[in-house]
Amino acid sequence: MVSKKKKKYSSGEGAQFMTRKAALKKLQLSLKDFRRICILKGIYPREPRNRKRAQQGAGGIKTLYHTKDIKFLLHEPIIWKLRDLKVYQQKIRKARAMRQYGQMRKFLRDYPEINIDHIVKERYPTFVDALRDLDDCLTLCFLFSTFPSLKRVPRDQSMLCRRLTVEFMHAVIAAKALRKVFVSVKGYYYQAEIEGQTITWIVPHHFSFQPQNKDEVDFKIMSTFVEFYTMMLGFVNFKLYHSLNLVYPPKLTAAFSSSSEKDLIDERAYVAERIAAMNMSLARVAGSNEAEELPEIDIFNTEDEDPQKLEDAKLEAEKVKKLKTMFKGLKFFINREVPREPLVFLIRCFGGEVSWDRNMFVGATFDETDESINYQIVDRPSMDKQFLSRYYVQPQWVFDSVNTRTLLPINKYLMGAVLPPHLSPFVDKTKDQVYIPPEQRALNDPEFKPQNDEASDEDIEEASDEDKEDIENNSDEEGAEEALTRQYQEEVAEESSSEEEVAGDEDMEKKKLAKEKKKAMAVTAGVTHKEHPYQKEIEDKQAFRLREKLVRKKHRNLYKSMKAGQEARKKEIWLLRKKRRLHDEKVKEDKKSEKRKQKIQALEAAMA
Template identity: 40%
Template sequence: MAKIKKRGTTGAVKNYITRTQAVRKLQLSLPDFRRLCIFKGIYPREPRHKRRAAKNSTPNTTFYYTRDIQYLLHEPLLAKFREHKALAKKIGRALGRNEVSDAARMEKNLTPKMSLDHVIKERYPTFVDALRDLDDCLSMLFLFANLPQSDTVPPKTIQLCQRLCLEFEHYLIRTNSLKKSFLSIKGIYYQATIQGQDILWLVPYKFVQRVTGDVDFRIMGTFVEFYTTLLGFVNYRLYNSIGLVYPPKFSQKSDEQGAELGAFTLEGRGLGNEQMAIDSEPAEEKQISATAQAEADKILAESATEAPAEETTTAEAQEDGEAEANADTELDAFPAPIDPTSDTLIQPSISASTAAHLFDSFTFFLSRETPRHPLEFLVRAFGCKRVGWDAVLGDGAYTSDEADRRITHQIVDRPNLPLPEIPTETEEEGEQRQNRRLRPGERVPGRIYVQPQWVWDCINAGRLLRTDLYAPGATLPPHLSPWVKPKKGEYDPTKSLEEQEEEGEAELAAEQEDEESDEADEGSEGEEVAGVRGDEEARKREKELIKKGGKEVVDEGAEGMDVELAGSDDESEEEDEEDEEFGGFEEEEESDEEDDDAKAAQQHQRELEAEARGASISSPANKLDGPGSTPGKALKGKQSELQKKLNKKKREEEEEIERQKMMMSRRKRKVFEKMQYSNNKRDAEAEKLRGKRRKLEKGQQ
């Protein structure tokens, strides 16, 4: 006889455990249990059969894997949590006895220090695993680096996040690892490629942040505690990979003056040569001319070539590290084939190193109204070595003199102002003018002024764009996300309308616009004030037409009644007699001509009376291309012909699709219909966007 299984020992009941059971098993409080799960990367699970796992209990319950909780029983952090709990009891007893000094002494000296180094090694066995999980880490740390100090966010945490983020940015600047960036409503997105791994993170704008009480900063603080340890490990490994000492030297004085990136000094590993991360000039060296600077660079180059091969400098070690880092990103060049008749492969034109040194030969100056830190980080990450700004923005600038002649590009975010007139001046006056401070809005001749978006668009395009499109005060081109690539059939704002329009779409749109304009003109003509031509003049014209022998149908205006205007009884009898007589084909042709003249006169009379009443005229004659037709109605006839042609083509395509659907199975037919519905919806949206762009371009012209 088979052994009877006891209920609750196998299946979902055994595989899952509730949160209450887990807390009791680990002998922890609920906040400590949450911290431990965040550190170890354990999260709740959803059983397939929830009632079985909960032993038929109906309340909502949080479940965990039993094996995960068993794994936490051997965690060294449990001892630290219990030491914290015991210390809290001692401090509580001391405060109960009013021994405040003893409680403060115990909190300062007996608080156990908790290390997460072993947790990082367990969760990330390889360095690539840590890089793959760096997206959320960077977003969280950059967020806390921009938060204000409060009771929930201590200042030490903010300073630590700021320092780790700046160290990571220095590595990106040295290795030119930054690839793309995008300005969004949430903040600034950055993407970097490190050892083949794409890392994307979000940096909020530096606005005044308000810390609200509905956010649980205890849980976020636990994540920050873990992420700071992770980023410290990553920065250590990255700095050592390019031959730099970690952590870099940090100047507290420069940081208090707002230097940010300039507060760090990078040092080569084992060489003892220090190199400032941000090149800054003392006040006495700012007046050095360009020729003197070129001579100094020449002397340094000659001395470097005469140095022995054994003595390698920090710069050479860094260049070697950059070459190794960029070796994998450079494009391969394919040699030409031996056989001239064989196919040849297209050679790559732009390499990663070309885009990395995009701003290498420029000197930027950042105006006070521009965001200094994002622009400084971007231009330095793409090769620029000289960035200056006003002294009020902080320390660490290449130059704080806006009139410096070495500046090639100035980034401004103000409306365009006319250039001041440059009077003739002597050399002494020129030197005095260079030393004085520029007035707000004053421009330096020969310098390129652009808006901040030019930097982001050049980086995403991988090349230098036209600066006249980004001039101060100009309407900027659309700033598009570099990660969203339009699919086939979708609207692509980077392409022209001619490349995306379907057959006959532009012609049909133009004809519709012409028709709308003609209808608007007709409506404006019909809205003239009544009484321009008096009633007496209208009656005279009616009598003249009646004498000619025609019957006039007059629109009575608002009521829409048709009234026949006829002559006397004698005249009507004479007309009947004339109709009964047959005068041959020539007389019939003459009568047809007379009828056409009468119709034209009638139409003219309708227009006159409608004009006198202030209403628009509509008659069946306007629908045809004849003497009484208007240009708008003739255009409508052409439009209908084009529409008929397009409808016929569309109908043929639909018939062909229906014939093909007959050969499909029912399941495939339904899938195809869903695809067809989504494609039609996509095409309609693309056509709508093309129509909007067409109107905008026409308005700009």
């Protein structure tokens, strides 16, 4: 019996993937609806191993999806809702064209709504799964909470983002879950630890909204992501509030209700109401107490029996315990020139009380004349009226104190003082190739001297003019990058050539010694052998190259990619050190020129 010939691409990679055009045909959806359903369900294009087989012999580069993902979408009930929406849109367009406005209003009133509750529960079966995927959700919701009413963004969406983000910040305050904060050009980076999961998000600075062109930002796609994220964040907030014995939804100010119109027009009023809402204490469930503190860590024997890990974990737990009550019993007053929202959030997270000028903003709890105020946060060089019972510090003191987990000395942060660098706490200590600024090294090691790591004064003076031109005069980013790459390669080549010269010198010395031994065969007094300082390093490198040749063929590409990553990180560290060296050189030159000017002015004054 002759067996039936197997059809090409009926199995293997040809059957595992499906093009977007074929997916649209199978689901009977438009491209807009297909994008929406994929975003909501978390389905995204895949990259095959062999593109030609996956595309069934077709050329070019096409968008491919897993066939099983598209079949999974066939059973999604939202697809039927999307088809109902399409029917209602056609009815509304027809009624508008026929000028049947009563019928059109009826269709708009009965317009079907899509409920995506089941998708959230399907994608995140447990609460911990939702917390792991909360970073992008919070960043996008905080971004949309700053948007005004836009053409392609539903009006209620920004309002909902505002309410949900403030609710989440209240939950972080009540749980005392904040761990790190960093101020950058993009905004404020926050990191919290909730139920053992580390969550990092960005809150943008509050600037006036600049309209963007349609080609630059696709607000419709972003709005679809926000549609899912708001539902997800609502579930997370509900679970957080109930785990903290808080009433949900909390009673916030009137600006967060959908009936309020002024916040959609006046950005300043919205920000003031948002900060006032954060300074409120939330209502607790009747008959419940505050959330219990976590018990102390029990010491168990680990598999590798490393006592250092247990000590580190215990030390970290002690630091976190002190951090949660760092500002407890302290009162802060914020001047009107200081950005209030991040400071109110930080101070409230760690048990402090905070207020501001009640004549300028709503929500103040005590006045500036209160004698019990411990710290007043100012961002100006001087003040006419000062109280002796409090310290006047700059805002960076609060951020740096949180990152170091202790109240720092205020002498470097006093009013009008030149502030120390604001160092990022988001440093991965597990990586060996990381650039550490000299200020951070000085904090880690008190005996460290910055001039040992960076270039000394003599090295700075000997820096070539080509180095300066590569960094300063290259305004074009690509040209500057090429120049820096070329310079980096030259330095690496110089190092390798110097090693080869040392090896060549070593060979010459060996030949001379051999000739001398042949000439003088008589017994003579022995000479102490001096080891070359770079001999061991050269031998280690030669042995390392021999070990590299032993790497198996199937692991060779992986090894090459690892080496390429190490080289890229090495280049990045070299570039950062070079920029820092040139910056220090520029600061030094500015100081010299300033001293020169002062001397000239003093001489002119003496002569006059």
